[in-house]
Amino acid sequence: MPARPSDHPTEAEMEVLTILWASGPSTVRAVHEKLNAERGFGYTTTLKVMQIMLEKGLVKRDDSERSHLYTAAVKPEATRRSMVKTFMDRVFGGSAHDLVLAALGSGKIDAAELQKINELISEAKKTRRK
Template sequence: MARTPSTQPTDAELEVLRVLWGSGPAGLGQVHASIQQTRPVALTTIATTLKTMLEKGLVGREDGPKGYLWKAVATRESTATGLVGKIVQHVFDGSARRLVAHLIEEGALDDRDRDEIRALLEGHAGTPAPRARKGRGK
């Protein structure tokens, strides 16, 4: 049985999304130039990536003065929710607590991060946590 194509963005697609989230609608050349500042990449590679992203529903396009203008359809928030959810399910067995513990133990959180997390937790005190969804076969 064929695997269902993923709707989650790849690393290259995330790179394009970050450009579009930052700039708003942009032409192929602008997206390419932005990514070219951090790493060498062919214009045709960006064009192919955008076409794949269009098929996945991550971006949209409209006619512009010099070709298509590309815009992000996937929001930063929905993308983060999907990617973090996938990590929590597949790496931390559905446990957000284990994800946070991992970040603390690895030293990934600085004092400011910990203070912000405490404030978020205190702001949600008394709010029931959503029940964790169990994966198949558990």
């Protein structure tokens, strides 16, 4: 029985999902070429990772053609939100405040990102008032 799509992807699975989100339906070979360039994965490793992802419900496979095409079965934003929520719960006891403080304290946020964060905070305040 396939697992729920909400099962969080591993690091390697996230790399495959990122490729599929950017490229759309792809063969194992196409994904492997991109992964191999970045991580030196063997073809059989890529194939195995994608088979596990299929079992977990993270990807779908169209096997109507000789070369099977894989597509992401999960959306990028939903996946990221779920992973951040789990991380926030585990590491910061569910505190968004502590998570944001840690992110801001990392020193890796530029002025444009701070502006976007401020816009998101303003929008969240407006939404809460309604």
